[in-house]
Amino acid sequence: MGSGAEQLPEIIVLGPPAVFEIYDEQFSSRFRILRPWESEEPLPHFLASRAHTTLAALCSGGYPLSAAVLANLPSLRLVVTTSAGLDHIDLTECRRRGIAVAYAGNFFSADVADLAVGLLVDVLRKMTAGNRFVKNGLWPHKPHFPLGFKLGGKRVGIVGLGSIGLEVAKRLEAFGCAISYHSRKEKPFVSYTSYPDIHELASNCDVLVLCCSLTEQTHQMVNREVMLALGKDGVIVNISRGAVIDEKELVSCLLQGEIAGAGLDVFEHEPRPSPELYQLDNVVLSPHTAVLTEESMEGLYQLICGNLDAFFTDKPLLSQVPDE
Amino acid sequence: MGSGAEQLPEIIVLGPPAVFEIYDEQFSSRFRILRPWESEEPLPHFLASRAHTTLAALCSGGYPLSAAVLANLPSLRLVVTTSAGLDHIDLTECRRRGIAVAYAGNFFSADVADLAVGLLVDVLRKMTAGNRFVKNGLWPHKPHFPLGFKLGGKRVGIVGLGSIGLEVAKRLEAFGCAISYHSRKEKPFVSYTSYPDIHELASNCDVLVLCCSLTEQTHQMVNREVMLALGKDGVIVNISRGAVIDEKELVSCLLQGEIAGAGLDVFEHEPRPSPELYQLDNVVLSPHTAVLTEESMEGLYQLICGNLDAFFTDKPLLSQVPDE
Structure with missing residues (x-):
């Protein structure tokens, strides 16, 4: 990465999602990545000590983004989930705190x-x-x-x-x-x-x-x-x-x-x-593979980066979850 | 079957086809069935001794109906194959001898x-x-x-x-x-x-x-x-x-x-x-199951009987192989 990585916008990755593991190198060249799963610290400690100022999080459909997890991310303004489903995210809490949520929408x-x-x-x-x-x-x-x-x-x-x-x-x-x-x-x-x-x-x-x-x-x-x-x-x-x-x-x-x-x-x-x-x-x-094709993972990588880039440059998100 | 079976039209079944095994009882109530596969006689002997006057044969796509087999069926006027493909039948010989061929056509x-x-x-x-x-x-x-x-x-x-x-x-x-x-x-x-x-x-x-x-x-x-x-x-x-x-x-x-x-x-x-x-x-x-559904077997049974009934009552066949 070199010292240039310090200048990249920071995101915390939770899980990590399959698409992140596949495109880890490409993500890492565009964002500074916090990787709690590589740390020996328990998640709440990691979040408290390292993610206090982090603005954006990336998670997958299997990752429970509860109010308790969100409480450890006090600066959070954006969640990008790689899923079409939203049942793993406490949307009420996100709305209350003004955290925008971007998702895969109809992509899959x-x-x-x-x-x-x-x-x-x-x-x-x-x-x-x-x-x-x-x-x-x-x-x-x-x-x-x-x-x-x-x-x-x-x-x-x-x-x-x-x-x-x-x-x-x-x-x-x-x-x-x-x-x-x-x-x-x-x-x-x-x-x-x-x-x-x-x-x-x-x-x-x-x-x-x-x-x-x-x-x-x-x-x-x-x-x-x-x-x-x-x-x-x-x-x-x-x-x-x-x-x-x-x-x-x-x-x-x-x-x-x-x-x-x-x-x-x-x-x-x-x-x-x-x-x-x-x-x-x-x-x-089938081992929950419905969305797992090479083509969809490549498109999803582009969609996630598009949402993150839009967020960090104050533009409208590409695939924001609509208010019900 | 009892003595009534003697009055039923006679067909020889070769193979036998899957649809015959499934609908054996129904076929046997409508036709008198020659069953070479149940005999210990070699096929040419069986045909020579038992099928000399048989007019109609039923076979499947896997059964090679060569000129040599046909030669042992001197009275044959109709072949009904349960298949859409015809590569197993010597069509030239059938044509030469005036044997009509009925098949599954587009049924499957x-x-x-x-x-x-x-x-x-x-x-x-x-x-x-x-x-x-x-x-x-x-x-x-x-x-x-x-x-x-x-x-x-x-x-x-x-x-x-x-x-x-x-x-x-x-x-x-x-x-x-x-x-x-x-x-x-x-x-x-x-x-x-x-x-x-x-x-x-x-x-x-x-x-x-x-x-x-x-x-x-x-x-x-x-x-x-x-x-x-x-x-x-x-x-x-x-x-x-x-x-x-x-x-x-x-x-x-x-x-x-x-x-x-x-x-x-x-x-x-x-x-x-x-x-x-x-x-x-x-x-x-896949074990050559493309045509093998319950619905298609029932429809095929009806189609075969329709062809045989038409033949034995001098009506046009339901699914005759067209001349090329």
Whole structure:
């Protein structure tokens, strides 16, 4: 870095986020980075002793930015989170203290929708199970692999028809699926059937794709009753947040055959999904990779730097979280 | 069956096809079935002694219906194959002898396209690798799973823009892919760029999806040169026939990093793919399941019976192979 680094604007990085680890060198050439995870000091000490005057923080979706953490950053004016979701940030406290929040907005919607559709095709067509079957050398001995299910004609219910949900719908329409949805607000610009409650949506669908934010209202919204309404041939895909499903009940419904399968990128306790899920052939698990593509990480790096540069030069942020 | 079975029209089943095994009981209630695979007699003996007057045969895509086999069926007037591909049937001999051939036509196109797209999402987004990673309990120990690649913006070259190819294109357009193609005949009704040879297509694409029939012209058409033209970031998806690719060169290109990955439902020697493919994390294998859904098997059963009923009542076949 040399002495020039002292002149760079200072940011504190919390976590650190995946995109920071990938673009560490590039970030470090543009900002002076406080790295609490490399310190042996406990976080509150580190923040108190080193980050007293720090104006900007970078964090990821998995990092709980509580009022207590924020209290140790008295000069903070900007949080940049690398996520589209905001459930990890105490937004009320940020608003009270006048801390602006920038986020990934709709930046990841296409990537997340791609994985959602991939998970659905995988579960219905038994792709990872088929891959395992071939790679374990079973094919010559058992010529008939179990039949999968057709995408076309499936009634797909999208829970949360925001930017990601709309991208999922667009893709699944091309597969011939019939789309309906349940969302906080009805969307007058789409022709899909809207159901005012998720139970009714589940009763009228073969598949649920969860695309909503995690809020108090959506916490464990997909409970046992919703799964029973979806039924024994039903499939659930979750690319939102793990806690939108009651994971214990999901495991129980899968084990008891109350639903037919699931494709899950997110879990209540990451990186530790319920281990019962590991044994189920009709369940496809993904290590929260919905946003993790080389292309999106490069774009995200640019978006983060754009927000930080705007902040440090008193320009409008590129992707500020709107006030509700 | 009882004595009534004697009155049913007789068909010989060769293979037997998967759909026959699933709907054996239903077939047996409508037709008197000759079952050479249940006999200890060698096939030529069985045919000579039992099928001398048989008018109709049912076979699958994997069953080689050569002139020699046909010679043992002197009364044959109809072959019904459960496949869309016809590479296993000696069509010249059928034509010479006036044997009509009915097939699955475009019946499977949507299912095959669904799996093709699923395989592509899987390879680019590392889905089966991610599933293995989670189910093997590695996630808590290695928090960062390798990045995948975005679908949007990928230049996808479709080899063989028939019914399946068009269904693949429709789906991948919804993912934001840029479609081009190489096909026997240019398709004036589409706006996709056409390349007159596959080498040029590969040079201009990130992904090749093989949707063509296996013919003398397409046999090992995807050779080393085509793979080198596709390049180190290139991905191949094959849902057509294994022999369209030079599988030995495919293995070599994958091992040497000359291409980035592959999603394969078909192989040169089924059910025995090249075992080197089993070890590769960037390769997704599927046991030739592209047409195997519950819905398609039920529809196929109806289509086969419809063709047989039409034949035995002197009506036009539902899905006769057109003369070239």
